[in-house]
Amino acid sequence: MKTTPASNMDVKRRNRTNTLRCILSCERISQMELSQQLALSWPTILQNVKELVELGLVQEVGQYESTGGRKAKAYAPVRNAKLAIGLDLTGNHVSVVLVDLSGQVVRYQRKSRPFSLDDAYLQGLGELVQSMTGDVCASETVLGVGISLPGIVDSETGLLRYSHILNLRDVPLSMLSHHISYPCGFINDANAAGFAEIYGTATAGNLVYLSLSNSVGGAILAGGSPYMGNHLRAGEFGHNTLVPSGRHCYCGKEGCLDAYCSARVLSDRADGNLAAFFDGLRDGDTEKQAVWREYLEYLSIAVNNLHMSFDCDVIVGGYVGAFLEEFGGPFRPLLEERNTFHPDSSYLKYCRYRLEASAVGAALTQVERFLQIL
Secondary structure, eight states, rough: OOOOOOHHHHHHHHHOOOOOOHHHHHSSHHHHHHHHTTTTOOOHHHHHHHHHHTTTTTEEEEOOOOSSSSSOOOEEEOOSEEEEEEEEOOOOOOEEEEEETTTOOEEEEEEEEOOOHHHHHHHHHHHHHHHHTTTOOOOOEEEEEEESSSSETTTTTTTTETTTTTEEEEEEGOOOOOOTTSSSEEEHHHHHHHHHOOOOOOOOOOOEEEESSSEEEEEEETEEOOOOOOOOOOOGGGGHHHHHHOBBBBBSSBBHHHHSSHHHHHHHHGOOOOOHHHHHHHHTTTHHHHHHHHHHHHHHHHHHHHHHHHHHHEEEHHHHHHHHHHHHHHHOOOOHHHHHHOOTTTEEEEEEEOOOHHHHHHHHHHHHHHHHHO
């Protein structure tokens, strides 16, 4: 097939982007190492590095020790050459992060602000975004703002189709960004968190993310990209039936996973304070220990079902996920017992982000957009 100029440009752009991704993953690297790792020709690497240096995204940082010939130049990423902002809107608070090109959090704030569509709230979002840049960077350094929402986000129509938590239906997304002076994009909160968990890692394949916050949600990542489903509802694991005719769920049904494994199940046993619940576990509170054992039993059923359905790694995150690494000792044996094929729980992964994964993931969508058009 004849190669067109357009396809040549696409290949060049993709090679340059992959060169930058590789450099961003290192503290420093030589052109020879880039050529070997990316399987690209020496002239291609020379040209890519030259262009990235000219764009201010990469810098020369000295030389390697000689191994007998000319010393190789060392190159490093300028991670703060571009920055992105992520907002996570929930029913009771707003989280905002500033991240660099490698996804490192440069600045972070969490504010208690009950959600509202009134102008004071929306103007406050604009002020919060502006406060994140301040003395850190010039406005032209900011790529844009990613906004994470707890609901069904329809980017094609520009509507937030439905959010139980925010009590919204068919609201124009543009209303939420009216007072924000940067380009904005919108994403479901669980999809954002799942994206944050895999970003910059070797995990580019299939993955399920389970979010255990005040409601239970999730994301399905196929080939590193979110699978949205026919009606943008893929990953609504919180409304999988766990116990037929079981506990009442806020959705009006009975026996949903949300009724057994949301963070509220635990925080309600500690006056609404999830951290206090886990403090009780540390202190040997027998009542809380019994609640935790029951919680893990139900969670093991849910996670095993996800693993059996999708046959891939499952990352558990959200408010409760942040405590699992410390308190999840009994969890893996439960998973191993339920595994139909062999007693294995290696597919279970603990979340990398203990807090604000959704805000980080929303910001990273702006970084990814930049890299795709570089």
